[in-house]
Amino acid sequence: MMKHLAVEQITKTFQDFTALKDISFSIEKGEFICLLGPSGCGKTTLLRILAGLERPNKGSVLMNGRDMTHLPPAERNFGIVFQSYALFPNLTAAQNVAYGLNPKQFSKRERKEKALNNLTLVNLENMADRYPAQLSGGQQQRVALARALAMNPEFLLLDEPLSALDAQVRIQLRNEIKRLQKQVGITTVMVTHDQEEALSMADRMIVMNNAKVEQAGTPQDIYDRPSSPFVADFIGTINFVGDQLIPNGAKEDIAVRPEHVTVHPLPADSTLPTRVESLEYRGSSYRVVLKQTTRDHVLYADIDTDTFKKQPITVGEVVYAELQEDKVIFFHGRPEPITTKQPVLT
Amino acid sequence: MMKHLAVEQITKTFQDFTALKDISFSIEKGEFICLLGPSGCGKTTLLRILAGLERPNKGSVLMNGRDMTHLPPAERNFGIVFQSYALFPNLTAAQNVAYGLNPKQFSKRERKEKALNNLTLVNLENMADRYPAQLSGGQQQRVALARALAMNPEFLLLDEPLSALDAQVRIQLRNEIKRLQKQVGITTVMVTHDQEEALSMADRMIVMNNAKVEQAGTPQDIYDRPSSPFVADFIGTINFVGDQLIPNGAKEDIAVRPEHVTVHPLPADSTLPTRVESLEYRGSSYRVVLKQTTRDHVLYADIDTDTFKKQPITVGEVVYAELQEDKVIFFHGRPEPITTKQPVLT
Amino acid sequence: DGNAEQKEEITVYTALEDDMIETYLTSFHDQYPDIDVNIVRDSTGVITSKLLAEKDAPVADVVWGTAATSLLVADQQGMLEGYAPEGIDRVAAPYKDSKEEPHWVGINAWMTGFAVNTVEMEDMGLDIPQSYEDLLDPQYKDLIVMPNPASSGTGFLTVSAFMQQMGEEEAWDYMDKLHENIGMYTHSGSKPAKLAGQGEYPIGISFGYRGITQAEKGEPIKTIFPEEGSGWDLEANALVKKEEIKPAAKTFLDWAISDEAMKEYSENFAITSVPTDKPVPEGFPENPEEQLIENDFNWAAENRGTILDQWTKKYDGKSAPEE
Amino acid sequence: MISALQSIFTRQPVVRQSLNKDAHIQRILLLLMLIGLGTAIILPVIELLKRAMQNTQGEYIGFENFITYFSSPSLFQSAIHTLSVASVTMILSVSAAFLFAYAVERTEMKGKTFFTYIALLPLFAPTMMYGIALVYLLGNNGVFTTGFFGLFEQWFGWQASDFDIYGFKGIVLSEVIFTFPQAFLILKVSLSTADQRLYEAADTMGAGTWKKLFTVTLPSIKYGLVSAFFVSFTLSFTDFGAPKVIGGQYNVLATDVYKQVIGQQNFSMGATVGIILTIPAVIAFIVDQRIQRRQSGISSKATPYQTPVNALRDRLFTTYCTIITIGILILFLAITAAAFVKVWPYDFSLTLRHFGFGSVAGDGLQPFYNSLIVSAVTAVIGTAVIFIGAYLIEKSRHLKWVRNVSYFLSILPIALPGLVIGLAFIFFFNQSAISLPFTSMEVANPLQWLYGTMIILVLANIIHFYSVSFITATTSLKKQDAEYEAISETMKVPFYKTFTRVTVPLSSPAILEMMMYLFVNSMTTISAVVFLYSSEWKLASIAIVNMNDAGDIAPAAAMSLLIIVTNILVRVIYEALVTSIKKRKVGI
């Protein structure tokens, strides 16, 4: 099957350091992909290889089945937005947007018009004559977006486009980018290291770690069925409880999210006796840190404020934690000897 | 009554700009206070006035009833940790911690011992001989903390001590700071602009805006009973619905948090018909953006993932939003003509 | 203009004084308007080292008015071409190379003289020295300036004169004592006179002409020719050996010993290689030739290297002011 | 640096990209730059090394010249002299400059701009000028030595005294004045970037003034101090102008080179001394590279320094700066006076005759005009070449090894004293055949025609001042977003368009600074060009040395004055242009 964009076994090393190792994945037309991973895992490098700005040691990049690994950036059809925006400070917003439009191909009037159209797309038509220094961070980001779109690229690459912005502007721009992408219908790859951003924006996420792809899938897939302890831990908070549920079990084999830990005042079947270590108020919920009374294991539980108020608990109190059986994640299949209904309370 | 630390009608101007206006509050011994507010509202300036690094135009700072507005920083007995840590890069961790210990008062051995003790307090005893550049951001921050504590100050002032750190380190250090503060029992004022941080760490919060104190109180108080629309909006997400519930009502008079909006597939008493505008997956919950079908008002609702999965909704669908009556916030008292049970569906 | 193509250009290296060159050349330009003369003027040492440095690819066509002892060094490296300019017979034997086609021809001789600042001497209550012997008097301690023989032609001829007059041993002995009174050795031969003129150092061992012209400009300088006789050297001309020898170069050399040229030289120098009817310029001894010592150029050229080595080792730098 | 060089040899195979026109042009330019730098730097230096290992007859003799050098007492003494001059200069100059820079950056003293300009004034003069001025002031018959020509004695009964200015003292004084502005500039920059929070942290912990000085201030300018020490040491170690004029019999290495080559035609020994002259600069170069690498690890989140109020401190520093200012101004006054006075010190009537130069340098004002032309050409061509070179190294993504080697060659000249460049150039450009390095082959020298032309002077100046200009260009380019080129490339915009439309406009202040720097230094430099000038292209600075050699000190002063006035004028124009650029362009 011919994919819109396919990356095949890309490997990239810097001196003796391997930044990317056998990376393969593919993207459908019109998809919004988030490339997520901890700092230094190779996200930017991958994006630059897609754009042709960096050359891989091995592997290929296919576009509609055509190998374009050997093409220089100018002959691929990618629009890029960098974290730093890279707007030309001595050109106005409109001039920045029109920068890539070939004077041989478009008349001056056409270039101006195209620039304005693209600025209108990002709601900045009335800022056309401002210089970047006269724009806010969010506005600069949008000009960069308009500039990338002005070339009518087939793909849009975004490298942490929001990370330099304030929390509020960031959330607002998230929606703007999503809206724009759907409106233009452009296939987009966005790099981020913010899991919330990735979860909320992506059609599909690619989680990377240590130069490799850890998991690719929809946000729901990845949150609910992480394929590895790394992914589970990196996307949201997680309790690793393997060693608590299986004798001599590996701690990281079994995991459960804090919102799937419930707390009872009295012991019951398959509850763990714990002492409340600390309480962290978070507005709509409390994060409770529990320590197993018999051992030194810590367990996080999230209790929403309403439930908490009905049944308040205090630091030092002994409570009984229950792991919601159907939400427990098993990384290596459900082990035979034990079910969550009979936790080992050693 | 004699307060441990009291700030009375502090005013501070820079040229014609008023950075602080008539600020008054007081702090009990051993309390952990978070000073919260948007950028530029005067938090740092206030902290610097407490430390004696800046002189107010008016007002006074009292410590155990004693006016110390005019004392230089060295005579105040404050430990300070700056956002940038301000560690001396040419001194080792231990030398940094011992910096303020007077050679006349303590022998070389004593100073070394004290430095090590304080480093042990922050779990860095084995990093004593490292230079700041050889420490991670979080470790540097802890050295700065140890240095501030080494002088046995009566107060600890922290200016956004965590804002320069990674999300994960930040959360870890939050706990560490909280633990340390309780262990040493030191009265602490911490500046932050991260509401989550403030909610989870503070015994009491002081929310500032525009050079003034907006509200002071426990985190729960402030989240549940914000005294002004500003506070409500600044701490957590909020829907202002005054104009939807009262004819000609002021929008900002009545508010409700997204987690207190529930969504039903069928209309009922006091529900608002809305169309699902967009869905944002957040792991443990979905943020649903609803648009009232009859008007252009947007309403945010948070639905936890489990509930959502039982009753999935899709973009474009018409659903009925219910505001949990007991959670609705009225800023100017509950208005007579209307209750939330009879929303005005114009 | 039309005859621009016919213009010939020659490069002339010279160590003649800047202020002389312009006047001298006037008559050449009048006679040969089609020849462009490109003058490279520097001190004797610099001109010599330039010549030697360019041995592989000489730039100069002609050397004009440069110390004969230095030209002999270049000649020993085979850099000079023999040429007998027109009227060579008028030049007396001691003033030209002895070869059939002489490799160098002198134009004038210049000799050592002391420039003494009378104002400063009077201020300090000192006697004006009249002989080399007088210079050794302790009253002149640190007041005498002399050119460094390693870089200055005047310096070398003075030292070479000591050697030839006193014999080597004696000369070194004399110079050891003289060294006690020297305030500074200078790079060029005229600087001692200039320093005397400014009163910076009251006595400068220089060449006669220098002091005399300065006195004309109003500086309180008296020029003394030492009783024992003066060391001297020739300003000489030579043709540089190179692949293409320009006719204009020879024309220049012919002119350089013509009567017109000699007349100009005699304005500044008491002794020209072709005698003129001009009176001896004011300030010089009545009978200048008698002031000259016996001078063996070949001996001087041959021993130049060893003398300078020795001299540099003994005096250069050693007399640094105490710290 | 070293790791960059290593990486040249350990490259992994990389997928090849087809090359478009842009890539071809960039590769050609990169190779041209490498060939140019190699020819202008490496080949001459190799030639110099070869000469140092030959006797006067051109036979290979290994290190014999060095052995001769160190075993001949008078030559060896020059090395000791040079070391003493450089060490004392370094200490005096850095101390004076530190106090001055501290006054300008860390006090509330009035007139900071004025004092800054005064401190920079010595940059505009050739080093010979300080020597000449000192002779007029402190020479045996100088203004101060004679107590204003006996006036002091008349008025106050103050006796004339002997300063013994010719030699060590004179050289050191000149070198201190010469290196003062350089040290001042470095320290000023270091002191301007203090972290206020460190001072506040120290305050809250009760640290006093001295404790803060030693634990905060000095450590924070450590690198600046080290580099100020190195710069003043190497500059005074290699300077030729001042010892030439005021050294008297106090021989130093630089004048030795000159004497060996010019006086004794001993080129091998000249080359040998030249190499010895290069040692401290090479050490400084290596240390500096190391320090810079280590320094890059430290990130600073500094907040700007706020000067505490302290009137006494301000008064003390004002007094200090005023004294230094008077000292500097007196030198310039002395030169001005000398240039206009008829017969110093016997006839003080004013005259313009020293500005004629007719009777002294032979060519009237020609050397001055020559200097103007050479400096202007150096400024324009040098800036273009260096800026484009820096651009290619910094922004191209092609031919990494060429960029690495070129980078090294671009910063290497900072370790080459002018005299050494001059010597290496005569050796290389004046030979009729070049023997190829590492082989025994010889080819006819295609560059010999350059010898004696103006081009070789321009080339020597460009190489001599290459590194500093290169660093200016690189710093400015580094400040520009690294992604401009990437963005342009993905937008199919050719690199030269982005270069002219974005890079050059954004760098225009740096470009002007490079031009000014090259011009001013070409006007004043002597060391490289003294071996390279021809009669047609005699320069003003050479005329000064020649006139001074001939004892024509007043015209030498007049020529110095012309150079200074020109340079100040150029600086004023530069400041005006920079101000107008900053005002006009919103984006910059």
Ligand SMILES: Nc1ncnc2c1ncn2[C@@H]1O[C@H](COP(=O)(O)OP(=O)(O)OP(=O)(O)O)[C@@H](O)[C@H]1O
């Ligand atoms: N030009 C280079 N030379 C050497 N190493 C490099 C180079 N570029 C990147 N690297 C290294 O490759 C690894 C991956 O870098 P990359 O920029 O792709 O990470 P990233 O995932 O984008 O990280 P971040 O979230 O911090 O931006 C890093 O360890 C980085 O240090």
Ligand SMILES: Nc1ncnc2c1ncn2[C@@H]1O[C@H](COP(=O)(O)OP(=O)(O)OP(=O)(O)O)[C@@H](O)[C@H]1O
């Ligand atoms: N020295 C000063 N001179 C002039 N204005 C100042 C000075 N210091 C602070 N301000 C101004 O006073 C206001 C309050 O500053 P402050 O640093 O206290 O804010 P903040 O609440 O700490 O903000 P942030 O969250 O960004 O750190 C800001 O508008 C700031 O620009």
Ligand SMILES: [Mg+2]
């Ligand atoms: Mg990245």
Ligand SMILES: [Mg+2]
């Ligand atoms: Mg602040």
